[in-house]
Amino acid sequence: MIVRDFHELKKTDKAVADARWTSVRMLLADDGMGFSFHITTLEAGSEHQFHYKHHFESVYCISGKGSITDLGTGETHEIRPGVMYALNLNDKHIVRAEEDLVMACVFNPPVTGTEVHREDGSYAPAGETTS
Amino acid sequence: MIVRDFHELKKTDKAVADARWTSVRMLLADDGMGFSFHITTLEAGSEHQFHYKHHFESVYCISGKGSITDLGTGETHEIRPGVMYALNLNDKHIVRAEEDLVMACVFNPPVTGTEVHREDGSYAPAGETTS
Numbered sequence: 529m530i531v532r533d534f535h536e537l538k539k540t541d542k543a544v545a546d547a548r549w550t551s552v553r554m555l556l557a558d559d560g561m562g563f564s565f566h567i568t569t570l571e572a573g574s575e576h577q578f579h580y581k582h583h584f585e586s587v588y589c590i591s592g593k594g595s596i597t598d599l600g601t602g603e604t605h606e607i608r609p610g611v612m613y614a615l616n617l618n619d620k621h622i623v624r625a626e627e628d629l630v631m632a633c634v635f636n637p638p639v640t641g642t643e644v645h646r647e648d649g650s651y652a653p654a655g656e657t658t659s
Numbered sequence: 660m661i662v663r664d665f666h667e668l669k670k671t672d673k674a675v676a677d678a679r680w681t682s683v684r685m686l687l688a689d690d691g692m693g694f695s696f697h698i699t700t701l702e703a704g705s706e707h708q709f710h711y712k713h714h715f716e717s718v719y720c721i722s723g724k725g726s727i728t729d730l731g732t733g734e735t736h737e738i739r740p741g742v743m744y745a746l747n748l749n750d751k752h753i754v755r756a757e758e759d760l761v762m763a764c765v766f767n768p769p770v771t772g773t774e775v776h777r778e779d780g781s782y783a784p785a786g787e788t789t790s
Contacts, residue, residue, distance in 0.1 A: 529729045529750045534719075534741035554719065554743045561715045561745055562767040563694045584692045588665075588685065588763055590721055598660045610665035612685045614692055619660045632719055632763045636693040 530559060534567050542641075548574035557638035564638035570594070570625040579620040579649035584636045586614040592629035597622045620649065661690060665698050673772075679705035688769035695769035701725070701756040710751040710780035715767045717745040723760035728753045751780065 532554055537543060542553045548571040555565040570576060570592075577599075594607040599620040605613065607629060615621065623629070643651040663685055668674060673684045679702040686696040701707060701723075708730075725738040730751040736744065738760060746752065754760070774782040 529727075529732075529734075529752070530743075530745040530747055531727075531736045532743050532745075534743070555717055555745055559745065560747055561717060561765075563717075563765055565717050565719065565743065565745075565765060567719070567741075586686055586692060586694075586696050588696065588698070590763075596660075596662075601660075603660075605662045610698075612661075612663050612665070612696065614661040614663075614686055614690065614696075616661055616691055621660070632721075634692075634694055634696060634765050636767075 530555070544641075549576060551633070553639070553641055555638070557640040559638075562636070562638065564635045566633040566635070566639070568631045568633050570623060570629040570631070572625055572628045575622060575624045577620070577622045577649045579618070580615060580635075581618050581648075581650040582637075582653040583639070583651060584614070584616060584618070586612060586634045588612040588632045590630045590632055592625060593627040594623060594625040594629045596624075661686070675772075680707060682764070684770070684772055686769070688771040690769075693767070693769065695766045697764040697766070697770070699762045699764050701754060701760040701762070703756050703759045706753060706755045708751075708753045708780045710749070711746060711766075712749050712779075712781040713768075713784040714770070714782060715745070715747060715749070717743060717765045719743040719763045721761045721763055723756060724758040725754060725756040725760045727755075 538552045551566045551568040553566050589607050589611045595604050597604045669683045675682050682697045682699040684697050720738050720742045726735050728735045
């Protein structure tokens, strides 16, 4: 059994940050669960474009307020506590945080922890580290 | 993109309940994500023995207070907001809720939604519905 505490991990290298977001990796590929699990905080007032071409991701809102726009359909959905979105079509999207958004995120295949967001908003497939 | 709201789903058949717990299935096997995602509430004062022999599960505490005992090692860990446990060894365990525990749970392989807890605390493997 693995037991970890977000409040401890966020002081370690399991917390990664980019422009106006922080992600604490609670479970990564090498934990062998077959998915990774992250607690990600998007800063109030920020906007982010992501496109996970090689991963499915689900995102559950624990706290905060914002919206997501599906760039494929143009539809925008409100994000508030209890709302989940799942990128089952590797959907290209924009997330906006009106308040700090705290989200529980699951990735399949699991993130290894060494990926960086590429210019197109994607993570590379596992084993490929350059764009 | 799939968008769902816990507060809506909990009024539907996506909310399943057993003795003193309720689980709202936000994502199931047929959503094709490769994992299932559930928001599970364990009632204050309740105690539950589970043993997912055929599934890995991670559980992240969103709110509440309780503890988990690993029946393999005898170790007990406090559960509070921000604590996650992952049953990477299909660990047999007991969860106790001192306050209502609201937990974000991920299962791999994904739960189909038709499983029932068997007497040994497990879910059957996918495709097998009897004990």
